[in-house]
Amino acid sequence: MATHTAFHSAQVSRLVPFNRAHALLYSVAVLAALHRRLAALLAPATLLSISVSLPLLLADLVLAFMWLTYQALRWCPVRRRDFPDRLALSVDPKDFPAIDVFICTADPHREPPMSVASTALSVMAFDYPTDRISIYVSDDGGSEITLFAFMEASRFARYWLPFCKENGIVVRSPEAYFRSSNGGDSEKMKLQMMYQTMKEKVETALERGYVGNDLVSSQEEAEVFKRWKGLPSHDHPSMIQVLLDTSKDTDIMGNALPNVIYVSREKRPTSPHHFKAGALNVLTRVSSTMSNGPMILTLDCDTYSNDPRSPLRALCYFLDPALSPDLAFVQFPQIFQGLNKNDIYACEVKRLYTINPRGKDGLGGPNYVGTACYFSRRSLQGTPSSTSLAPGANDPLSSESVLRKAHEVASCTYEPGTKWGSSIGFRYGSLSEDYHTGYHLQCEGWKSVFCYPARPAFLGDVPKNLNDVLSQRKRWCVGLFEVAFSKCCPLTFGTVKASLLVGLCYAHEAFWGSWCIPITIYGFLPQLALIYGIPLFPKVSDPWFYLYAYLFFTTYGQDLLEFLAADGTMGRWWSDQRMWMIIGLTSYLFGTVQFVLKKFGISAQGFNVTSKVMEDEQSKRYEKGTFDFGVESPFFVVLGAVATVNLSSLVLGIARAATMEGGFDELFVQLFLSAFVTANCWPIYEAMFLRSDEGKLPRNVTVISLALAGFLHCIGYLIFHN
Incomplete structure (x- = not known):
């Protein structure tokens, strides 16, 4: 089945x-295996057979549950194509809707400010x-250095934007462009020097921990940074700066520049801030008071545009x-730059x-994955009349009335008693606010679309050491x-x-953590039984x-x-399935324990930002495809x-x-399982x-791992030794 309109088309996969057919046959095999396992449990029982x-039945x-839920994702996969050239010929750019980023x-x-x-x-x-683009940066760290970086970037934009458009540059992130392109004409070299100077100034401020007067470009900027002095990141009023x-602002060719607004919402220790979802909701409201674009693009701080036509x-x-009406x-997919050949961490x-x-996409649309996503403001905020935040028709961004309203909606006192986070905006109640928001929108009847062009529309960074990944x-x-x-x-x-x-699609992802149960059981139990010749x-x-x-x-x-x-390779597939086992034994196991403890009120860890900074030696190991175990982590003990x-x-x-006698016949499956896991390890x-480099497993972690393995062998002895 295929659908086609003037601007896009959709084709259902031929593999459907x-x-x-395979799902039907496989389900029969699964039921047979479960029946056999259940029969073994119900047979005349001994302590050994029950233990x-x-x-094994639980595993x-x-x-079986995870396989069943995944079949929904294979039921009707869709591939889409879009035709922006036709759109450009059919719609006058003056009629394009405004976009708030x-x-x-x-x-x-x-998260380096210059990145x-x-x-x-x-x-x-x-x-x-450009007069229909507004950039809003939410700085939850309340850092004067991040503001300084954006002030410098705003000045650089006056030169950078005309350079890109006049020369047909496609990669328009200066950091990515100058990293991948050597040499060039005098204009390019001049811009590269400007960017490097700007970067050095920001890095100097970061090393100092503050923005000194020797770094700022005007007295006006110096006055701005005075307001930041002594403000703790966890307790400060809202700070909004139109950059x-x-x-009124133009580039060196006289063309209008986009709006750029820095926002640091109010933070008080007594008020919940709801992590990234809270920051996005503040941006949604602040943008409503200032530019009120009907389209919203959400980006992670490291996800830059790789296609200016997205x-x-x-x-x-x-x-x-x-x-x-329902979209x-x-x-867009998350695509990452700088992965090594075999993507050893399956990032x-x-x-x-x-x-x-x-x-x-064949069942109503993909989920929101936190970045590279264009929203209809209506889906998040409803009609303008339901929020009453839209700016006056003639009010400039920097006007006192607009800024007063923006500060009001960025305060801690605005949300209590409203539906923000429950039925309006990005949803609260989960550290995975992207999954939670997309899921709720689809349950409310909204649809979504997965746009996967040949050229990645956005490129991002990934954690490149194992502990950060886990x-x-x-x-x-x-x-x-x-x-x-x-x-x-999702199941109900x-x-x-x-x-x-x-519901099954979303359940498959919601219960990802349950993978720790079969992976942990099959990672230890058959192997311990193998040592004592007990066939399972x-x-x-x-x-x-053969089943x-x-x-x-x-x-x-x-x-x-x-x-x-999906354009993968054998090497990356091996890394992917190896990391599935590693993550199951670590991230999912520890995450499950943390969630259970949190439910009982025993502990509750907060949100941690994944580092985008990488040391030179770590980078070299990663490029060589060498795993980095150089920190003392409980993950590595397991x-x-x-x-x-x-x-x-x-x-x-x-x-x-x-x-x-007949040992290999009886124990072949367990030998194969041990060999398979050993190969992955x-x-x-x-x-x-x-290894002797800094990425090796720390000596005390190795010792504790060996002691834990010895303890497990003792348990195996008590269970299986006759």
């Missing part, structure tokens, strides 16, 4: 019949009427009269950002569980408010063996085919223990099988025993 069969039930940052030490400013410059230079005003691609859908947002997250959205995924796990175990659980609320398939699976000569072989190889085979079809248990069980298991063995 295969996916559905083995019960956790299999979770695997939201960029959030929180910590100048972990954030470079992101803003890349969208200021869109191929779009560029399109009604607004036109979004308009291909927003200006379709058949789609626009909440157009989501591409291909399923979340490219494969799964196509599956959801910490980020743990935060996702907790946030998703907060939705899964709420009154809005979602299936009723949206549809059965949509059918022997090779048993017909049931398990079918389940294993078709699962991994279909996963590989989907990954390769990884070291599972690696040790699997290696020892493989060696002892081979020895056990060789001394047993090679980087861990290197870090524990073979």
